[in-house]
Amino acid sequence: MKSNIFRNSKLNFLELRYVQDIPDCTKMHLHEELTITAIKKGSLNLIFNDASLELLPNEIGIINNDIPHCATLNKESKEGYVLYLHKEYLKKININFRVPYEIIKQKNICKSFINLCECLLNDKISLIEKEEMFFSFCLILFPFELKSNNEQTESILALQIKQYLDKNYLEELILNDLALMFNLSVVHLIRVFKKEFGLPIHSYILNKKVHFAKELLASDLSIVEVTQNSGFFDQSHLNRSFKRIFQISPKEYQKNISKC
Secondary structure, X not given: OXXXXXXXXXXXXXXXXXXXXXXXXXXXXXXXXXXXXXXXEEEEEEEEOOOEEEEOOOOEEEEOOOOOEEEEEEEEEEEEEEEEEXXXXXXXOOOOOOOOEEEEOOHHHHHHHHHHHHHHXXXXXXXXXXXXXXXXXXXXXXXXXXXXXXXXXHHHHHHXXXXXXXXXXXXXXXXXXXXXXXXXXXXHHHHHHHHHHOOOHHHHHHHHHHHXXXXXXXXXXXXXXXXXXXXXXXXXXXXXXXXXXXOOOHHHHHHOOOOX
């Protein structure tokens, strides 16, 4: 049974479990966390004390904390994801899911959840991108109330955030720390920055790294050294990111720089 778990102390409000071959789970149990479940193939029967619900591909099941449940397979089921979210943290960011359980059938929400899970399990994706994708998913799944400041104040805030990122983009940043620094909620931080600059924060950071790598490529550093010094996981990560922005590989760029 192939299995994988994402857990990180800097994102300690969530944990993700992936299982390729989903087993029966016939004994009633409960979780302290809110759980979100999806499968890619087959179907599951989610059983509660007072009801049962069938979970199909392109759907997600949400089960609140402390709700007894179990699950059986209706068909051979493959590739299951379970995301565990700490309720205290959800309350802190103004998410209060009140119903005991629910099946969400909108395909776009399920697709966003699967994308989030694959992002969390990918060790070549930065923590800040994982975190930002988590909040983007929350924004489409849960209602948020956002107190907006006037546009001038928000522009000043966005500029201050940008100036900090410009100085610290090579550090391992996370949204929670940035939000505390600028006295914002994470959701407000994401919205303010994207509204002003047109990019998510993680994309802006990646752009800074790529442009810094471009400058290093013009020096006598090898591509291995450029990769290490510009904050990329490995050469393939640099190559993929560089080509996305400049439509040319780092090696081709370095080879064709005029030395005149």
